[in-house]
Amino acid sequence: MEKLRRHIEEITTVTDEEFAYIQTFFTKKRVLKNQFLIHEGDEVKYEFLVLSGLYKVFFLDEQGKEFIIQFAKENWWMSDYQSFFQEKKAGVFIECIEAGEVLFSTLDTREKLSHEFHKMEHFFRVKLTNGYVALQQRIKLLLSNTPQERFEAFATSYPDLILKLPKKIIAEYLGVSRETLSRLYSK
Amino acid sequence: MEKLRRHIEEITTVTDEEFAYIQTFFTKKRVLKNQFLIHEGDEVKYEFLVLSGLYKVFFLDEQGKEFIIQFAKENWWMSDYQSFFQEKKAGVFIECIEAGEVLFSTLDTREKLSHEFHKMEHFFRVKLTNGYVALQQRIKLLLSNTPQERFEAFATSYPDLILKLPKKIIAEYLGVSRETLSRLYSK
Numbered sequence: 472m473e474k475l476r477r478h479i480e481e482i483t484t485v486t487d488e489e490f491a492y493i494q495t496f497f498t499k500k501r502v503l504k505n506q507f508l509i510h511e512g513d514e515v516k517y518e519f520l521v522l523s524g525l526y527k528v529f530f531l532d533e534q535g536k537e538f539i540i541q542f543a544k545e546n547w548w549m550s551d552y553q554s555f556f557q558e559k560k561a562g563v564f565i566e567c568i569e570a571g572e573v574l575f576s577t578l579d580t581r582e583k584l585s586h587e588f589h590k591m592e593h594f595f596r597v598k599l600t601n602g603y604v605a606l607q608q609r610i611k612l613l614l615s616n617t618p619q620e621r622f623e624a625f626a627t628s629y630p631d632l633i634l635k636l637p638k639k640i641i642a643e644y645l646g647v648s649r650e651t652l653s654r655l656y657s658k
Numbered sequence: 659m660e661k662l663r664r665h666i667e668e669i670t671t672v673t674d675e676e677f678a679y680i681q682t683f684f685t686k687k688r689v690l691k692n693q694f695l696i697h698e699g700d701e702v703k704y705e706f707l708v709l710s711g712l713y714k715v716f717f718l719d720e721q722g723k724e725f726i727i728q729f730a731k732e733n734w735w736m737s738d739y740q741s742f743f744q745e746k747k748a749g750v751f752i753e754c755i756e757a758g759e760v761l762f763s764t765l766d767t768r769e770k771l772s773h774e775f776h777k778m779e780h781f782f783r784v785k786l787t788n789g790y791v792a793l794q795q796r797i798k799l800l801l802s803n804t805p806q807e808r809f810e811a812f813a814t815s816y817p818d819l820i821l822k823l824p825k826k827i828i829a830e831y832l833g834v835s836r837e838t839l840s841r842l843y844s845k
Contacts, residue, residue: 530798540798552794553795556791557791599783603739603793604740604743607793610793614727614833
C-alpha cells in the first residue's frame with residue numbers, strides 16, 4: 472500500500488491516521504498475462520490502479536476487429552469509465568499484457584472518500600483533469616494526423632512502450648493496419 | 659447570474675451568501691457571430707460557461723484544414739483545456755456560430771473556489787467526470803466507426819445541432835468530406 476500512499480501524496484498529503492483508513496477501501500490483486508480484469512458485458516464494479524505490469528483497454532467492433540483505447544502502466548488508473556460512473560454493463564475489455572499487480576476499489580469508495588475528505592475530492596479532481604487533457608490530445612491526433620504523425624507522437628510520448636509492445640498491438644492503438652505500421656518502422 | 663446558480667445547483671446546493679461570493683469570480687460577456695473567444699497562439703487565461711448561443715472549438719492542421727473538437731451550447735464549459743490547465747499558448751480556436759452570452763473565469767478561480775469550498779471541488783469533479791466520459795465515447799467513435807455510424811451517433815446525441823448547423827461544419831466535426839456527408843444525408 473506504500474505505492475498508493477506515494478501516488479496520493481504526489482497531489483496531496485495525508486496523515487498516517489487518514490491513510491490507515493483510506494487504504495482499507497483498496498484491495499490488492501495479482502494479475503497474470505492475458506488475464507481479463509473487465510470483459511465486455513460485465514457489470515463494471517471496480518476501477519483499478521496499476522502497481523506494476525502493463526494492461527490494454529480495448530473494444531471490438533461488430534466484425535470482431537480490435538481497437539485499443541488506452542494502455543495503462545504503473546500509477547495509471549483504468550476501468551470502463553463510462554460504465555463505471557454510470558453503472559452500466561462494460562463495453563470494453565481490459566486485458567493484462569505483462570503480469571503485475573493492481574489495486575481495485577469501487578465507485579462507492581471514490582464517492583465516499585471524496586465526500587469524507589476534501590483532499591481526496593481534490594486528488595480525484597486533479598487526476599480527472601490530467602485524464603481529460605490526455606483524452607483531448609488523443610482526439611486531436613485521431614482527427615487530423617497521418618499514420619506517420621500518430622506513430623511519431625506515440626513514440627515521443629511513450630518511448631518505453633514502443634520498444635516493449637508487439638507491433639500488432641501498436642497498430643490497434645494507432646488505428647492503422649499492420650502493413651502501414653511496418654512501413655513506418657522501416658522509415 | 660441566476661443561470662450560473664441553477665447550473666451549480668444541478669450538482670450541489672449553495673447558500674445565498676456563498677453564491678453572492680462565488681459569482682464575484684465570474685464575468686458576463688456578449689458574443690457576436692464569428693467572434694473568436696480564443697485564437698491559436700493566445701495565452702489561454704479563461705474558461706467559458708455558455709449561457710446562450712452556439713460555439714465551436716476547432717484547430718487547423720499545417721495545410722489549414724479545419725477539425726472540430728467539440729461544439730458548445732447552453733450550460734457547456736469550453737476552453738483550450740490543455741493550455742488552460744497547463745498555462746500554455748492556445749492550440750485551438752473558439753468561434754461563435756450563433757450569437758449569445760458566456761460567463762468567463764480564470765484557472766485561479768477554479769482552484770480558489772475548489773480550495774475554499776469542498777462543494778465546489780465536488781462540482782468541478784463531477785463536471786470533469788462527465789466530460790471525461792464524453793471524450794472517451796468520442797474516441798471510440800473516431801477509432802472504429804464508419805462515416806455512416808458517426809453520422810448516426812451524432813444525429814442521435816444532438817438532434818438539435820444536426821438541424822441547425824451547416825453541413826460544412828458537421829463534416830468537420832465528423833472528420834468526413836463534404837461529399838461523404840451529402841451521401842449520408844441523402845440516405
